[in-house]
Amino acid sequence: MGLTEHIVMRELDIPDISDFAVYRRHGGWEAYRYALTEKTPADIVQMVKDSGLRGRGGAGFPTGVKWGFLPKGVYPRYLLCNCDESEPGTFNNHQIIDKNPHQLIEGVALSAYAIEANVAYIYMRGEFAAAARTLERAIAQAYEAGFLGKNILGTGFDLDIYVHRGAGAYICGEETALMESLEGKIGQPRLKPPFPAVAGLYGKPTIINNVETLANVPRIVEKGVAWYRSHGTEKSPGTKCFSLSGHVNRPGNYELPFGVPLRELIESPEYGGGMKGGRPVKIIIPGGASAPWLTADHLDIPLDYESLAAAGSMLGSGGVIVLNDTVSAPYVAYKMDEFFKHESCGKCTPCREGTHWLVRTLHRMVEEGHATAADIDTLHSIYRQMAGNCFCLLGESAVMPIKSALQLFPHEFEALVKRSSSRNGHQIPLIVRH
Amino acid sequence: MTLLDIHQAEIETILARYASKRSAVLPLLYLAQDTYGYLTDEAIREVATILDLPPTDVFEVVGFYTLFYNRPVGTWVLQVCDDVPCCFCGAEELIAALKHSLGINEEETTPDGMFTLQRVKCLAACDRAPVLQANLDYVYDVTPDRVDTLLNNLRERAAEARKRGVSGRFAEDYEFTRDGRLVQIERFSPYRPREFAGEASPPPVTPPPAVAPEADSGIDRPETRKASPL
Amino acid sequence: MSDVTLTIDGVQVTVPAGTNIVDAARQAGIAIPVFCYHPRLKPVGMCRMCLVQVGTPKVDPATRQPVLDANGQPVIAMMPKLQTACTTPVSPGMVVKTTTEEVRFAQRGILEFLLTSHPLDCPVCDKGGECPLQNLTMGWGPAVSRFDYNDKVHFEKPVKLGDLIYLDRERCILCGRCVRFQDEIADDPVLGFDNRGRNWMIISKSDPPFNSKFSGNTTDICPVGALTSSDFRFKARVWELQSKPVVCTLCPVGCNLTLDMRHDRLMRVMPRENAAVNDIWICDKGRYGHRFIEAPDRLTTPLVRRNGKLVPVSWDEALEVVADQLTLIRARHGGQALAGLAGPQLSNEDLYLFQKLLRELGSENIDTGIGGPAALPPDEIGGWLAPGPNTDLSKLGSGTVVLVIGADPEEEAPLYMLRLRGIAQRGGKLVVAGLRPTKLERSATQVVRYRPEGELAFVQGLLKAALEHSSRTATLERLAGWKELRAALERVSLNNLATACGLTVDGLNQLAKDFLTASQSLIVYGWEARSAGPALTEALAALMLLSGRTGTANNGIIALLPGGNSRGAIEMGVRPDAGPGYTPRKQRGLDANGIWDAAREGKVRAIWLAGVDPAAKLPVARAALEAAEFVIVQDLFLTASAEYADVVLPTASVAEREGTYTNAERRVQRSRQACAPVGESRPDWQIVAAVAQALAMVPIGGGRNGPIPVTTEAWSYMVAADVGNEIAAQVPGYAGITYAALAATGTGGSWGRQFDDAIYYDGTSYTNTEGVGLVLPALASKGTVNLTFTGKVTRFADERPMLLLEQVLAYDGDRHLRGSKLQSLIPRGYAAISADDAAKLNIHSGDRVRLISAAGEMVIPARVLADVPNGIILLPAGLADVMAAEIETGPRTRVNLAKVVTE
Ligand SMILES: Cc1cc2nc3c(=O)[nH]c(=O)nc-3n(C[C@H](O)[C@H](O)[C@H](O)COP(=O)(O)O)c2cc1C
Ligand code: SF4
Ligand code: FES
DSSP states (O other): OOOSSOSSOGGGTSTTTTSHHHHHHTTTTHHHHHHHHHOOHHHHHHHHHHHTOBOTTTTOOBHHHHHHTSOTTOOOOEEEEEEOOOSTTOOHHHHHHHHOHHHHHHHHHHHHHHHTOSEEEEEEOTTOHHHHHHHHHHHHHHHHTTSSEEEETTTTEEEEEEEEEOOSOGGGGSHHHHHHHHTTSOOOOOOSSSOTTTSOGGGSOEEEEEHHHHHHHHHHHHHOHHHHHTSBOSSSBSEEEEEEEESBSSOEEEEEETTOBHHHHHHOTTTTOSBGGGOOEEEEEBTBTTSOOBOGGGTTOBSSHHHHHHTTOOOTTOEEEEEETTSOHHHHHHHHHHHHHHHOOSOSHHHHHHHHHHHHHHIIIIISOOOOHHHHHHHHHHHHHHTTTSSSHHHHHHHHHHHHHHHHOHHHHHHHHHHHHHSTTOOOOOOOOO | OOHHHHHHHHHHHHHHTOSSGGGGHHHHHHHHHHHHSSOOHHHHHHHHHHTTOOHHHHHHHHHHOTTOOSSOOOSEEEEEEOSTTGGGTTHHHHHHHHHHHHTOOTTEEOTTSOEEEEEESOOSOGGGOSOEEETTEEEEOOOGGGHHHHHHHHHHTHHHHHHHOSSOTTOOOEEEOTTSOEEEOOTTOOOOOOOOTTOOSOOOOOOOOSSOOOOOOTTTSOOOSTTOOO | OOEEEEEETTEEEEEETTOBHHHHHHHTTOOOOOSSOOTTSOOOOOSOTTEEEEEEEOBOTTTOOBOBOTTSOBOEEEOSSOEETTTOBOOTTOEEESSSHHHHHHHHHHHHHHHHSOOOOGGGOTTTTSOHHHHHHHHHOOSSOOSOGGGSOOOOSOEESSSSEEEOTTTOOOOOHHHHIIIIISOOOOEEEESOGGGOEEEEOSSSSSOOTTTHHHHHHOSSTTEEETTTTTTOOGGGOEEEEEEOOSSTTOOEEEEEEETTEEEEEEEBOBTTTTBTOOOHHHHHTTGGGGOTTBOOSOEEEETTEEEEOOHHHHHHHHHHHHHHHHHHHOGGGEEEEEOTTSOHHHHHHHHHHHHHTTOOOEEESOOOTTOOOOOOHHHHTOOBTTOOGGGOOTTEEEEEESOOHHHHSHHHHHHHHHHHHTTOEEEEEESSOOGGGGGOSEEEEOOGGGHHHHHHHHHHHHHHHOOOOHHHHTSBTHHHHHHHHHHSOHHHHHHHHTOOHHHHHHHHHHHHHSSEEEEEEOHHHHHTOHHHHHHHHHHHHHTTOTTSBTOEEEEOOSSSSHHHHHHTTOSSSEEGGGEEOSSOOOOHHHHHHHHHTTSOOEEEEESOOGGGTOHHHHHHHHHOSEEEEEESBOOGGGGGOSEEEEBOOGGGSOEEEEOTTOEEEEEOOOSOOSTTOBOHHHHHHHHHHHHHHOTTOOSTTOOOOOOTGGGOOOSHHHHHHHHHHHSTTOTTOOHHHHHTSOOOOSOSSOTTTTTSOOOSOBOOOSOOOEEOOOTTTTSOOOOBOOOOOOOOSSOOSEEEEEOOOSSSSOGGGTTSGGGGGSOOOOEEEEHHHHHHTTOOTTOEEEEEESSOEEEEEEEEETTSOTTEEEEOTTSTTOOGGGTOSSSEEEEEEEEOOOO
């Protein structure tokens, strides 16, 4: 059940859409012009609210509701576009910027108008260096065309959009860490409350949304709420750009309406094209590295927020990693937690120490081949001691790979122990126990 | 010449974007890094002075973010993604090939100062694995057999790399064509379905861009207008 | 703020709204373990040690009423996750559980995590014995380590963070207390974190590293042994230490200290909590600057000059010489031939007896300090108009206006910088005015910067504006000189005054109005303001009087004078023009400079120096001492002046004796004895009393100038408290300030060592059980202010282009700092000039420059500083190698500046 028309990945329908003129010819910036000249900011907020648009950055929080949290009459306000996309297995923001940048910029501009912000920053992960230039150039075109700057279209609305590059830190995708980073500090999450809508960037009311979220906004305004809601499900309206990677024939981004079964994404020749070499599915990580794992048993789950949550996982960032039976579950958990350890900011104890301990223990088990039964118990208690106790969701996410691996594939850990103890001449390295 | 002398106009444009001077610390560190090759203690202190910040605060930032180098690095910093899913799609083989060709290990620089090799975490290009960044230029689909082509290409472009610096302020993206050539991806290029390895269908013809992409001479003259290359 | 009632572990507590759960529980006697939380710092919730279960009453969304259960009790909705108690504010009806299995599991987990990377080197760790990580491990921790020893992150063992502080990164639990202290409290953001994740570590990249006068406090609040001071590392185990309460005499704040002694040896100096004075902090000068107590070159016996050499003698012998000589000189030349100078470090008892004896002998030639061209008359304003009883700077916030003028609190009285900054942080108005930038300025709500010509205009402008807004001139009208001052003010227009100081008329009016209408207003001035001449401080006094609140708590003038007890010296009457308690004397004696002149003319023949070393700084003093017939030096060390002494008497240091000290706010504080006096040294007051006793016994007694009016009975003080009682009885204003009263003035604050300090870890600051001092009642309370407006300004003999200002430094040539870890931080002498002036003369830092004044010239290295204003030269006159007297013509001097090309 493919889309007749893409909402975000419009390059598939209009090959030259990354060109400003083409974007313009195909109705680009019209939603913005219409909003500025004929609608109040409150109208747009209402429209987004009615559309049921949910944040694509991971939490799936209704965007219109979030915009509604802004305290009345407090200015300046800021709009931040979160393009720190660093979650392993997630790469749709990258493609949106590369292939349909103007829609994102229009989305940012339109949303800034809706929340009455006069400055918006697009925070890009530092590695998106070329993409940052793409956006810069596209923004310049928007200025030239009079869609940005002072007194836009004679309406009295001013808006500046700036691209701000991070410098290599996954945690800066967390909204408050992003603000810290944008303020020139090390990117560590802030205490909440206060929430960004009340006190965000420079202590001012701030709305932060993901690239894909904002790229949806022009189409909602252009085509109307009913059209938008005709895609996806009741509670998860619209489409989602799924990033499919791993052992599939056709890894890539695929925009599908919410509710399409996982199997279709993986197997349809239009999308994943099935598993490489026809091997069986072993592990599916459906929402970026932070999502609890699924297995081949879950292939028929519809891809929407509610269904995945019901299955004990989450839709998250929509990065779907599919791994076949050649992988070792402990090894996947090890690699994943290595990521979290690498990206742990150091602020809170359980995340900083827990990820380190997990990785060291797993490293010994999977890389050095020394595993004891006690190690398995230790792994269990490390993640239990972390779960629910961390400062932000990075630490909580680090629990997922190891917890999933231990729950879904306990025998693989036991096998590591057996293999290790059956090795002749190999001793467990010195462990000091008091 | 101080950083401020060399990049006065650009620094002013950067500062104008933010309500607080401190926000300019990342862009200025990138500038300093490209100007001096890496972030020496003096360079970091210079940024602190320009922004009226306690030096410790700027050192903190340099230490926290992985794209700042407070030690000398090669002309090209090669950063290979070894994260899941890349590690199951050839990243380890790629790293092994690079190590073999360059004769160095991770976190080392070749004796001629040309290459520094690093493992990095997910680069958000999992569909184009194995993938690496060379001075933050993406290079997609770098299978181990393409390593030599890549390295030769980079060596040829060493002078250009030195001029651009390692911070990606003038980054471009690259990919390998099916016949193994390394080509620059045109910015604002029209959409082109991805070429899937092992797929039989012939590569689609690339239609010419509807509008000629902006002539990019940004390398020699840093733009200081709103859309500076930062 | 309204109060909130909640239940913690079944105990109902009522606390002010906004209190967090940790503090609320503490009030209920329930200990929630913490690491990163510190009551003086903003909560950050980083360490996760304080996780607890929190529930709030369920509210019916429709009716907005609490949902009740079958028993009519509110239904409590427990939050799904544990919450950090340090960051969660209380709310009405909240239910907190701190001992459930879930909470215990989480807390144990966090502890285990913290211990994974900890080196567990408690047996050699300085914090062992007072370490909350150790304590909590005993209480909560696992008995075995599951962490593979090989996985521990290893760092090079201690690295120097600065000259004073070492960092052991393996022990650091990354709670950020130190970093936050430096940012939030000290305003020296010199600490930070390098790297991230498990490799996160503390760094300091200031120049020099850890450049802060408050660095020692980080070792107190560091909850593990990660930060240790170079002064105490590996010196002692804390359980061997006995804490002795003393008062710091190194600056006019008078911080409460404990000397941690092992038997009779000083191991370390720690803050003793006193909310009104130093809270739980002290500056590094107080912490590290007390090594003089144990300096190997302390004097241990009396010395008498025999055949040109000072030789050790017994006290009896020495006292006999002193008594004989004083008697003789007095008999021959009269009491006016005697003179005495006492230092501002001495206690009230010492100072009181010192002037009492000299005056009984018929001499009014008594002064504090050493004189010299820059000497100023005793500061009366800071005494008459000092803030009243119950003054507590820690309570001030919004509604307060503080005017800091011509002062550099960071150098002159470091702890006051924290206190004043705190007032601004709590919403008070902090106006910092001066000729040059100071660190306090960064915390100011308003900065006023003027040129030297503008400073008097600024204060007069304020006064003139204030006069228009206030009708309370009655007090002023009674004061001598007020009519002239008023007339002078009438002759100038506010407009001209505003122009002269660079403010607008509106600005002056606003500031004056704010000052008068504030609920509290304080003026703090320092050396720079005083050096302008009395006219400036007099105008400030008039301004203060116009507020009508002088003498009440938290209202008044705080004068920053050198030394720890300058105020006490003035109040004890160690001055030529007034006796104890500002009572003018009928006959005025000679001040220090007068004494030097008179000695050279043969009019003063015996000079008694107690705790001062004029020969080190003043050529005139050397000549005078040379000329004098008899010189007594009473000191801790063999000073430069001792070269001229006929008798040298060894005194006991502050640690070896009891005494009371009066700080800049006129708070009298009692200091206890921590150890036995070194050798045969004695407290100064005892020496004075012993001299009196010896005098009473001199057989010849009278002579031409009458009998020695000193009797044995009148001078038989047994203990310091006897002198204290006499002060309380005799010195106006000191009524009731007895030792007993001083010991019974409360515990000084809320934190410090608590009933379960293993858990309520706020630092190693000690609870104050020895009294927190008493602020003296206002002298001016009955409207009997006895001030004179002289209108004098510092004048110059010539019109040389540059203005030389003395710069007070905290770390200077003070001989008390000898042998301390601070020594490496004391700069070599320099003259600081602005970058512009330097550029004009092609001077670079380190170049030698010649300063030429009407009085002479000096050659000294230049230091080019960005924040020195053009036309001004700062000269740190307190440094041992800066002989300011060579060129000074007064408190300020006009000089020519030239670069020395080659010599
Ligand atoms: C550790 C961490 C990393 C995150 N990284 C990203 C990211 O790269 N991009 C993103 O859009 N949101 C990221 N988020 C989610 C953001 O905090 C935030 O919820 C999101 O930007 C809100 O936008 P939305 O409402 O449009 O989803 C991250 C969250 C966490 C806890
Ligand atoms: S040094 Fe001490 S105070 Fe500072 S972060 Fe480490 S443990 Fe905390
Ligand atoms: S998190 Fe509350 S004390 Fe550290």
